[in-house]
Amino acid sequence: MLNVLVIHGYLQTGETMRCNTQRLQAELRHIAELHYVEGPPMKDSSWGDSRPWWIMKSRSGWLDPDNRTDRWDETVRWWSEHLSEHPYDGIIGLSQGSAMTALLLSMLKSPETVPGFEPKRTQSIKFAILCSGWVSRLPPHKEIYDIPSDLPTLHKSLRLSAAGRALDETDGIVSARRTAELASLFGPKAVQKSHNEGHLIPVRDPWPRVFQDFIASAVQENRARPIPES
Numbered sequence: 001m002l003n004v005l006v007i008h009g010y011l012q013t014g015e016t017m018r019c020n021t022q023r024l025q026a027e028l029r030h031i032a033e034l035h036y037v038e039g040p041p042m043k044d045s046s047w048g049d050s051r052p053w054w055i056m057k058s059r060s061g062w063l064d065p066d067n068r069t070d071r072w073d074e075t076v077r078w079w080s081e082h083l084s085e086h087p088y089d090g091i092i093g094l095s096q097g098s099a100m101t102a103l104l105l106s107m108l109k110s111p112e113t114v115p116g117f118e119p120k121r122t123q124s125i126k127f128a129i130l131c132s133g134w135v136s137r138l139p140p141h142k143e144i145y146d147i148p149s150d151l152p153t154l155h156k157s158l159r160l161s162a163a164g165r166a167l168d169e170t171d172g173i174v175s176a177r178r179t180a181e182l183a184s185l186f187g188p189k190a191v192q193k194s195h196n197e198g199h200l201i202p203v204r205d206p207w208p209r210v211f212q213d214f215i216a217s218a219v220q221e222n223r224a225r226p227i228p229e230s
Helices: 014-020 022-028 071-085 096-109 176-183 207-224
Strands: 002-007 032-036 090-094 127-131 153-156 190-193
Touching (some): 014 032, 096 127, 096 176, 127 207, 153 176
Parallel strands (some): 002 090
C-alpha cells in the first residue's frame, strides 16, 4: 500500500481536502492511502482554521493581519519534523499546496539549501500530482527550486492558443499562464491533462482512473530503475 501525502491550499485545511476528494479516496483505496496534512496553526485567530504554508502578497499589501514575515520559517520547521516521522511514496497538491509540492521536492533533493530543514528520514517519492499551482515569488523560494528531473509528475493541463491565451480556462483563482509556468519547471516525465472542474483536484470521471493509471505507471517505472553502483 502506497502512502500519499496530500497538501492543502492557502485558505484550506486537511479536512477541507479530505471532504472534497472522498471519491478519489474510494477509487484509490486498493493501491494507496491518502494522508491529509495540515500546516502549523496561525497565531492570529482571524485566520480561523486556514493554514497557509506562507503568506502571499497582494497589490494592496500583505494578506496577513499582523504583517508577519516568519511564516515560511515556521513551515520549514514543521516539514522538517513531519517528514522525520512519516514516510511517503507520492504527493498530491492543490493551489498553494501544489506550489508547496514543487518546493518540497526541491527541498528533499537539496536540503542543505534551506536553513532549518533537517528531516531525519529519507523519503522515496515516486510521483507527484499538481493541480492549479504556480511558481512562488517569495524571496526565500527563488534559491530553492531544484526539482528532480527524472520524477514522473501529472499536471493540470491548459490548452493555450498561439497567442498564449487559455482556450478552456475554468480556474478563476490561478491563471493558465501561472500553472503552465510551474509545469515548465519539471522534466521530460511531466504529463499534462486538462479538466474542467475549476480550482479543485478533479474527482469526476475519468479522473479517478487517470490518477490510478498514472500512479501505477510511476511505481512500476520506479521498480524497474537500476540500482546505482556504490
